[in-house]
Amino acid sequence: MKELRIQTEHHQYPVYIGSKLRFDVGSMLNKQYDRVLIITDKNVEPLYLQEVLQSFPSSSQVSSFTVPASESSKHIDVFYQCHTYAMENGLNRQSLIVALGGGVIGDLAGFVAATYMRGIDYIQVPTTLLAHDSSVGGKVAINHHIGKNMIGCFHQPQAVIYDTDTLSTLSNQEWRSGMAEVVKHAFLADEVLLERCFTLPAFPSMERDVLEYLLMRGIEIKANIVAQDEREAGIRRYLNLGHTLGHALEAEAKYVLSHGEAVAIGIDFALFLSQQHHPSLTFPIERYRKWLQQHQYPTSILHDYEITNLVERMKSDKKNDQHDIRMVTLNEVGDPTTVAYKVNEIKEQLLVYKKEVSRV
């Protein structure tokens, strides 16, 4: 088992990464909780719920609530149902919520914990590769019909407990989704990690020690940035690399496209913009595009949507100041920056980019 400590402004918590940890969730916590509510989804429930449930000592009264396994669970009605269930099961301010699942469950259960009786403890037990990103940093939220993650807050977990075995049941699309965020962290901070990503075989067949390495480094890079800027006032914005276009694509594709697949395309566009600013530098764009093809990222999907609609969605991104669209780009690998674009500039750049990738 590997262990990391995450330091935020007013709080510190451990991340454990290893095999079979789901059997020890309850006993790994340094507090006893009289009442525990596990929030999970319909896919994860039959696989791991019983094991996590039984990991708690018999002195804890543990209940569980299962929601649909899709982005639609980040709906305000589901959020309210979770609260109802928590109250009906007698959760109080000294109780614990466990987020057992991927990013959707982490965001939903974390926001329930953040707002239940004005905030109670919760832990993350991620079951996807993508959740290595969302389970660290304390950002929790539900969706609004106008935009993703628009209703939420910051609420740090008490611990993140990552059982690597649970990743064996992921689909190819989920592997792609998670690897996009690993690659993002590599582009932001670590050329060695990037090289390791580029030389991977088919994702599901990667060795356990490689997987643990990718998770550790991904989480470390994210945690370092979050530690310096918990509330996204400054450099935390860099974590948004690939996300401005990514979120717009994801919303246009009505969540058919996975989060990471959309971000992977967004990163490609960010690299394209970076090259406009630094034509003399060599970014590994070609290698990145080959890697996207090799692992069957749906790169051609950009052609299915109107640039105008995408730009409209990019305008409403939470990270924008006032009227410009703020994009994260790279000066080089490991050296991110942000650039503000006028709406029309982004539109033009997207048109040029679309032409360029259609030639590939």
Next chain:
Amino acid sequence: MKELRIQTEHHQYPVYIGSKLRFDVGSMLNKQYDRVLIITDKNVEPLYLQEVLQSFPSSSQVSSFTVPASESSKHIDVFYQCHTYAMENGLNRQSLIVALGGGVIGDLAGFVAATYMRGIDYIQVPTTLLAHDSSVGGKVAINHHIGKNMIGCFHQPQAVIYDTDTLSTLSNQEWRSGMAEVVKHAFLADEVLLERCFTLPAFPSMERDVLEYLLMRGIEIKANIVAQDEREAGIRRYLNLGHTLGHALEAEAKYVLSHGEAVAIGIDFALFLSQQHHPSLTFPIERYRKWLQQHQYPTSILHDYEITNLVERMKSDKKNDQHDIRMVTLNEVGDPTTVAYKVNEIKEQLLVYKKEVSRV
């Protein structure tokens, strides 16, 4: 104009109290906001909205959203509508929300600000006496059908701007409601303030300087307690004096009884319990009960409800640990404490109390 600084763990903000301040809200802030959303209610809108709106410089784009003037506005649907309206009006992370109204508006608008794009600035512009209590301390929430204020968090305002003129339009019931919290603060910390309360004429006819004094001292006492315990882990519980029975009564009376009227009865019960623990001390119970009668608090309402139902509601109070009901009582005026009661004990005490007050 009087000014107070409120110090919380990670944040400091001013409280301004004085006449005609509603005309200066926009210019009193030490930040410029491009976009501002004023959330108010149907009663306050025709009286003060335009004046507050026009207090902002023309460089700010100010919109407003009006909700029904009742506790029912702390409903999750209204909360969601506020978010929709904020998005449609282009509010971003650098925008401001203004809570213009009483406690309902402060709680609702504050919780919208706390969760809009994971938290933006807001200010309180209270228009009731009761809001002297709720506008300070950063507690924001909406109701769940199972209990009041069950969904919420802590989010400190940037400023509280109290225009004492706006209190001239309050009903007698609203005066009673607000004065109950002033008296609560007096019982917790200030015998002189308590004496001043006991000698007041009819509330609406009190002089301006008396009103400013009551507001200042009430806010100061609350702020001192909150400064020591922002997240309600310890002594902030004392502010709950009168609220355990108060909330239960309020819920049983389906919000017909005002918050403070219910709390006033709850304080009487807390004094009764305090006397059980300290039979040798003289609490001013008789003076307090006369004061309640003099100002027409609906003290007989306790007889309309079943003790069993009230106790059921008291059990679900957020402040309880595990299985006991935790009550705030007094060792003497200015020296609060908490006592945990078994459910059956509280039931018995309530029955004895009911008999005692029916004899008065």
